[in-house]
Amino acid sequence: MSQSVESRTRIKNERYESGVIPYAKMGYWDADYVIKETDVLAMFRMTPQKGVDPVECAAAIAGESSTATWTVVWTDLLTACDLYRAKAYRVDPVPGAADQYFAYIAYELDLFEEGSLANLTASIIGNVFGFKAVNALRLEDMRMPIAYLKTFQGPATGVIVERERLDKYGRPLLGATVKPKLGLSGKNYGRVVYEGLKGGLDFLKDDENINSQPFMRWKERFLFGMEGVNRAVAASGEVKGHYFNVTAGTMEEMYERSEFAKEVGSVICMIDLVIGYTAIQSMGIWARKNSMILHLHRAGNSTYSRQKTHGMNFRVICKWMRMAGVDHIHAGTVVGKLEGDPLMVKGFYNTLLECQTDVCLVQGLFFAQDWAALPKCLPVASGGIHCGQMHQLINYLGDDCVLQFGGGTIGHPDGIQSGATANRVALESMVIARNEGRDYISEGPDILRNAAKSCTPLQTALDLWKDITFNYASTDTADFVETATANK
Secondary structure, three states: OOOOOHHHHHHHHHOOOOOOOOHHHHEEEEEOOOOOOOOOOOEEEEEEEEOOOHHHHEEEEEEEEOOOOOOHHHHHHHHHHHHOOEEEEEEEEEOOOOOEEEEEEEEEEHHHHOOOHHHHHHHOOOHHHHHOOOOEEEEEEEOOOOHHHHOOOOOOHHHHHHHHHHOOOOEEEEEEEOOOOOOOOHHHHHHHHHHHHHHOEEEEOOOOOOOOOOOHHHHHHHHHHHHHHHHHHHHHHOOOOEEEEEOHHHHHHHHHHHHHHOOOOOOOEEEEEEHHHHHHHHHHHHHHHOOOEEEEEEOHHHHHHOOHHHHHOOHHHHHHHHHHOEEEEEOOOOOOOOOOHHHHHHHHHHHHHOOEEEEHHHEEEOOOOOOOOOOOOEEEOOOOHHHHHHHHHHHHHOOOOOOOOOHHHHOOOOOOHHHHHHHHHHHHHHHHHHHOOHHHHHHHHHHHHHHHEEOOOOOOOHHHHHHOOOOOOOOOOOOOOOOOOOOO
């Protein structure tokens, strides 16, 4: 050891002098810290308890999420504790919020096990969110170093390979959710799958809470569903699929269901976020080994991402899931019934689709991120969207996404096949207009009406839903707003 016995004894005496020492004094705050390329970076939105200094609060978060506890422990002398201490290095006030602060923290890479989301999350979102020093705490963003990303598989298939498998280019993919999700027999479920795919959809999917209920066991649903897929493929000449939800009570059951889905010819299977990080990573590995596309429904995410001041921002979930190895993830939309601010959603999509992202505060991206060649993850837009919004959806979300119409397909008065046809015609008419260089955003309603002249299902859909949108103020909006300058 480099320090003398006398020096170590002095330090020990000083550290134990009061029994409890402020986290900043213990070494968890360093305003001059130089960030290393290998550091894992995190940015928290913290609301300190009254009377707690923001710097001390940030240091406490750094300490409790790395190596510290409320007092100095003697085992510190047996470790390279100085090396592994996380460092809070920056605290900024949140614009427009008197009691909130952004705390930036750097973590030594060797604090985390390679390729383990479970280990990463146990530290980053472990005890700190229940810590009394904070009134509220939210994990806003993270920067994963290349060295750490290289220990993760990433998406099992990725956008490029998925498009090659499906032979679909230059447009968003079209999907729908089978509803009503409860009460259908396996046979009727398969009929819905066939009708939707034959009408022009690329995919249909199980809902997040369809697993193996008494009214429709999983094997029956898989068999009838694949019969519907195969019949629709034969009738249309296109590659199509159905997301079979393999979520189950145990990992063994999930593997059994996944293997059966593969045996009957499915190209894609589905899991729910609630199965946990280890299970998601395990399914990502299984999907790659078995050439399956892996779809993740974000079931449960809003329980910790909905509130602005406490929990975790969905962009962090996007980053973790891209690392975990899913090919699709429900990432929100801006005109539907579910929560979604346009700027925030754009940040989610960029996180999933870009090879490298820069700092963009208006989209909530606080760190530049090099994705180390991890494949892209396809965002899925769903929740209260319909064909009358097609120009807005393409404008906001681009080509690399799945437009997942649920009620906007099956709610069609003439049935699901007509609903699917309406969506497909609306999509292709808008893509053609865009490719021709037309102002499809302002002309969108006219483009749809003209397309409807030769497509009765589309006309019926437009008459039913018109331009209905769910115009509620988002609960998660940008803290930084772009303003015009003299140079713009």
